[in-house]
Amino acid sequence: MGYLICGKCKSYYELQSGESVKDFARECKCGGKLRYVENMDIVDPGWKPTIIPRKSTRAEILRKQLKSISSLPRDLKYRLSGFWNRLRYRFQNAQNWNNTQGTHGNYYDYGMNPLNSLRNELNLRNIRWVLVIPVIAVITLILTFTPGILTLLTFILLAALGYTFNNQILGIKNALIAGAISFFLGSLFTGSFLLLIPFTILGAINGAVCGWIGGYLKKIISQRSL
Structure with missing residues (x-):
């Protein structure tokens, strides 16, 4: 042996x-x-x-990452919860506008429909692909060929992507897209087909959180430079 x-x-x-x-x-x-x-x-x-530690399996790594996400600082949890509540509020307002359109006239002509601002956040037209695609490529290579401590670099890349945007919401969205696609490709190329969906969701969550952190850091630095 x-x-x-x-x-x-x-x-x-x-x-x-x-x-x-x-x-x-x-x-x-x-x-x-x-x-x-x-x-x-x-x-x-x-x-x-002596006793030599065994390598962590992918399932154990996934559980640790999910546990680290669940232990986010309380302030960050409140901010993410607030963002989700505002998003739900906009959906509800959009439905109310649709219900009142027939009795109060067409508000869409005046640009007052809340769906307009919601579409701006959910569409892919404001994705800066010239930055997102290289980040996706690098993270995919890291997840595929160099698992281990270098996976921490993925969080730095996603945070840096969020930092490049003046609008924090756009930074979060771009980092979310990059995280979801790169984690999906990384799981696909390593043959972890059963973990495709969990890893994609995990990548999206990592991207959103890191993008928020990057945007928040830029906001703080900008305020201090004034």
Whole structure:
């Protein structure tokens, strides 16, 4: 079965039945690199056995990300909740305008219909694809080929995308689109077909949150520069 050895802390781990080198991290708990050997003939008898942490499965990574999202700061939760309530309020107003159109005349001609502002937020015409597409490409490559600590770079990219917009709502929407598409493609290219929908939803949530953070940072910096 073989052994995983660490020359830094002088320890080893004997692989058990059914275990593979691919199931474990590349680094020991001490920070040293692990090396696979078939037998212990080349190892000093004074080395001590240890426990090597296994790699997190994609399901575990997804649960951790969902848990981190559920533990958002209270102020951020209130802001997201307020945004959702305002969106619902606009939908309700739009329905009321449609119901009163026949009795009070046509308000659409005067540009007073709340659906106009709602369409501006939901359509894709104000998506800045020249920025969104490169972000999608980079995040997809990270999720496909370099899982691990580099996945944190995806949050930085999404926040940076939101930071590039003067309008915070547009920044959130562009980051949301980029997050959803890139997480969908990353899950697709890695063969995680059962997680396509959850990862897409997770990407959209990450994009919205990071886009909001980027827009909020730009707002704070702009206020301080005045």
